[in-house]
Amino acid sequence: MTDTNRLKLLNDALDQFAVDRDWDQFHNPKNLCMALSGEVGELIEHFQWLTPEQSERLSDEKLAAVTAEMADVYLYLIRLAQKLDVDLVDAAFEKIAVNARKYPAERVRGSAKKYTEYDKPS
Amino acid sequence: MTDTNRLKLLNDALDQFAVDRDWDQFHNPKNLCMALSGEVGELIEHFQWLTPEQSERLSDEKLAAVTAEMADVYLYLIRLAQKLDVDLVDAAFEKIAVNARKYPAERVRGSAKKYTEYDKPS
Amino acid sequence: MTDTNRLKLLNDALDQFAVDRDWDQFHNPKNLCMALSGEVGELIEHFQWLTPEQSERLSDEKLAAVTAEMADVYLYLIRLAQKLDVDLVDAAFEKIAVNARKYPAERVRGSAKKYTEYDKPS
Amino acid sequence: MTDTNRLKLLNDALDQFAVDRDWDQFHNPKNLCMALSGEVGELIEHFQWLTPEQSERLSDEKLAAVTAEMADVYLYLIRLAQKLDVDLVDAAFEKIAVNARKYPAERVRGSAKKYTEYDKPS
Numbered sequence: 001m002t003d004t005n006r007l008k009l010l011n012d013a014l015d016q017f018a019v020d021r022d023w024d025q026f027h028n029p030k031n032l033c034m035a036l037s038g039e040v041g042e043l044i045e046h047f048q049w050l051t052p053e054q055s056e057r058l059s060d061e062k063l064a065a066v067t068a069e070m071a072d073v074y075l076y077l078i079r080l081a082q083k084l085d086v087d088l089v090d091a092a093f094e095k096i097a098v099n100a101r102k103y104p105a106e107r108v109r110g111s112a113k114k115y116t117e118y119d120k121p122s
Numbered sequence: 123m124t125d126t127n128r129l130k131l132l133n134d135a136l137d138q139f140a141v142d143r144d145w146d147q148f149h150n151p152k153n154l155c156m157a158l159s160g161e162v163g164e165l166i167e168h169f170q171w172l173t174p175e176q177s178e179r180l181s182d183e184k185l186a187a188v189t190a191e192m193a194d195v196y197l198y199l200i201r202l203a204q205k206l207d208v209d210l211v212d213a214a215f216e217k218i219a220v221n222a223r224k225y226p227a228e229r230v231r232g233s234a235k236k237y238t239e240y241d242k243p244s
Numbered sequence: 245m246t247d248t249n250r251l252k253l254l255n256d257a258l259d260q261f262a263v264d265r266d267w268d269q270f271h272n273p274k275n276l277c278m279a280l281s282g283e284v285g286e287l288i289e290h291f292q293w294l295t296p297e298q299s300e301r302l303s304d305e306k307l308a309a310v311t312a313e314m315a316d317v318y319l320y321l322i323r324l325a326q327k328l329d330v331d332l333v334d335a336a337f338e339k340i341a342v343n344a345r346k347y348p349a350e351r352v353r354g355s356a357k358k359y360t361e362y363d364k365p366s
Numbered sequence: 367m368t369d370t371n372r373l374k375l376l377n378d379a380l381d382q383f384a385v386d387r388d389w390d391q392f393h394n395p396k397n398l399c400m401a402l403s404g405e406v407g408e409l410i411e412h413f414q415w416l417t418p419e420q421s422e423r424l425s426d427e428k429l430a431a432v433t434a435e436m437a438d439v440y441l442y443l444i445r446l447a448q449k450l451d452v453d454l455v456d457a458a459f460e461k462i463a464v465n466a467r468k469y470p471a472e473r474v475r476g477s478a479k480k481y482t483e484y485d486k487p488s
Contacts, residue, residue: 003129006211013218020227026234026293029188030169030177033162034292034396036195037403040155040162041285047152048278049270049478051418055152058206066151067208070199071217073158074210077195084180086189088196089128095193096135105142112148112415148415156274156414159281163407170400171356171392174295234293247373250455257462264471270478273432274413274421277406280439284399284406291396299396302450310395311452314443315461317402318454321439328424330433332440333372339437340379347387354388 007089014078029083036076043069129211136200151205158198165191251333258322273327280320287313373455380444395449402442409435 001009018024046066047055058066081088140146168188169177180188203210245253262268290310291299302310325332384390412432413421424432447454 003127007129010211010214010218013215017218017222021225021230022232023234025232028174028178029180030172030174030400031292033166033169033177034288034400034403037162037166037400038285038289038292040159041282041288044155044159044278044285045282047155048275048282050152052150052152055155056150056205058151063206063208066206067213068217068220070203070206070208070210071213073195073199074214075217077192077199078214081192083178084185084188084192086185086192088192089132091189091193092132092196092200093135095190095197096132096139098190100139103143108143110144110147112145152278153414156278156281156410159278160407160411160414163404163410166400166407167404170397170404247371251373254455254458257459261462261466265469265474266476267478269476272418272422273424274416274418277410277413277421281406281410284403288399288403291399294396296394296396299399300394300449302395307450307452310450311457312461312464314447314450314452314454315457317439317443318458319461321436321443322458325436327422328429328432328436330429330436332436333376335433335437336376336440336444337379339434339441340383342434344383349386352387354391356389356392 011078011082014075015082018079027079027083029080032076032080032083036073036080039069039072039076043073133200133204136197137204140201149201149205151202154198154202154205158195158202161191161194161198165195255322255326258319259326262323271323271327273324276320276324276327280317280324283313283316283320287317377444377448380441381448384445393445393449395446398442398446398449402439402446405435405438405442409439 018027043066046062046069078088080086081091140149165188168184168191200210202208203213262271287310290306290313322332324330325335384393409432412428412435444454446452447457
């Protein structure tokens with residue numbers, strides 16, 4: 001199956017899920033954005049007390065829980081994209097191009113300063 | 123680009139972006155989860171003062187800004203998935219199946235109560 | 245009791261809570277900021293499917309749950325302030341003064357446009 | 367200002383700020399919860415690429431920026447409390463008491479496991 005077909009199936013499944021439950025009435029962009037934010041909150045709780053190093057070596061049980069939260073984040077992001085008629089993959093490619101112009105590799109290499117800081121006279 | 127590998131190309135582009143800037147050193151799951159959360163915060167700011175109805179009728183300018191934030195959310199989610207070796211699309215399909223069992227359509231139709239509330243004796 | 249004394253007691257109680265559990269080791273600003281974000285995620289989940297009008301008329305049970313989440317947000321905010329040696333009340337007064345300059349009342353009355361939008365030539 | 371009523375004065379200032387701008391119309395609990403979440407997103411962006419150790423040694427410039435974001439978080443939390451008629455300090459004391467029962471010191475000392483994990487048979 002091509003990625004395009006996989007993503008289409010996923011979109012269709014998500015749409016059907018809401019239709020079957022008559023939940024579409026709740027799925028306006030404002031609400032979906034809140035639901036997305038709530039799921040990210042659940043995701044962040046898994047990492048809040050871990051050191052960066054521990055976050056790279058999750059137990060199987062923890063990874064399964066984290067994966068489920070990531071899926072929830074992704075599902076609400078897709079649902080929001082459906083409602084706004086946004087193609088997430090296209091938008092992502094476009095954003096990488098924008099970011100590449102904002103943060104030229106030769107200028108920012110190895111630094112995590114936000115791009116605006118590079119615009120200050122030094 | 124063929125349809126087959128849009129997601130693979132997106133993953134590769136994102137990976138290369140970090141390598142070119144030597145930013146991989148910052149991309150542990152804990153940090154990426156925070157970055158994801160920060161982008162969701164930027165997304166939510168676009169919707170916070172809108173009514174639900176207004177959120178369904180964004181101006182072209184607003185939609186472009188919202189799309190860019192959604193792309194940022196998606197990119198950090200993909201990056202996190204890369205670091206944890208998670209297939210987002212598989213995880214999403216699996217989560218829909220889990221949710222379908224948690225929220226049987228005939229039981230929850232038209233209600234937004236959280237599934238735990240359905241487990242209470244009535 | 246004066247407000248200053250109440251806040252001092254609250255700070256002391258929170259500090260003692262962490263000391264008693266040997267949790268201070270986890271309470272660096274990065275981690276506390278994540279914990280704060282996680283609690284806000286739990287708060288937002290209570291409101292995500294409500295209309296703005298419904299959010300103004302919470303049931304007693306819902307209000308109790310929301311209050312508990314707000315307390316969690318406040319506690320982590322205080323804890324972060326302790327670690328960064330920030331006086332939250334002073335900072336809040338200062339921020340109101342800054343905001344008053346950014347958003348002059350006569351200019352922004354009744355509009356929720358972000359202040360940057362007022363800076364654009366019209 | 368006397369110590370007695372610092373919090374009351376802060377509440378009044380915040381209320382007046384909204385009245386002067388006719389912004390009260392936007393300040394329902396749902397919207398305020400989103401605004402709170404957006405500010406936490408801005409706060410988290412300051413910490414996302416820092417190590418835990420770096421987060422404990424912020425530069426003066428960074429600390430000033432972080433303090434301003436914490437003030438924004440606090441202001442929206444107070445505003446939300448106003449609208450829901452919640453006394454934040456009372457709620458915080460009450461939550462500490464609840465947490466003390468959930469996480470008995472002698473049982474959880476030095477561990478960051480979430481309290482639910484302690485309920486599992488070991």
